[in-house]
Amino acid sequence: MSTPFLIDFAHSLIPRLIEEGHIAVAPADVETVETYVSNYLATVARGGSLLSSVDKALLACAEVEEVFCDLRALKRVVEDLQA
Numbered sequence: 001m002s003t004p005f006l007i008d009f010a011h012s013l014i015p016r017l018i019e020e021g022h023i024a025v026a027p028a029d030v031e032t033v034e035t036y037v038s039n040y041l042a043t044v045a046r047g048g049s050l051l052s053s054v055d056k057a058l059l060a061c062a063e064v065e066e067v068f069c070d071l072r073a074l075k076r077v078v079e080d081l082q083a
Contacts, residue, residue, distance in 0.1 A: 002038040010038040012081050013054070020077065022069035029063035036061045051075055 002010075014034045017023045025033050037057045045053030051071050058064050069077075 002035075002042040006038040006041050007034070009081075010034040010041070013037070013077065016077055016081065017058075017069070017074075022073060022077065023058060023067050024065040025063060026065065032063050033058075033061055036063070051078065054078075 011034050014023075014025070014030060014037065018025055018030065037054065040057035040060065041050075041053055045057070051074050055067075055071060055074060058067050
């Protein structure tokens with residue numbers, strides 16, 4: 001089960017990644033991807049690198065049609081969310 005922090009993080013991250021063209025997700029699937037990523041970070045990726053874990057979660061999520069970013073671009077987006 002995810003935490004409120006991870007849910008908020010995914011809720012901010014996924015739309016930004018879509019907006020900037022880093023991932024392709026059908027509009028109807030955005031909430032599902034947010035939930036998947038937050039749950040993945042809370043369970044599978046516990047204690048691992050945030051960026052690598054997000055990347056793995058995006059690749060593992062069936063609703064993510066395509067991933068167009070590398071870890072450097074992902075890091076920039078995550079850092080921008082913190083600002």
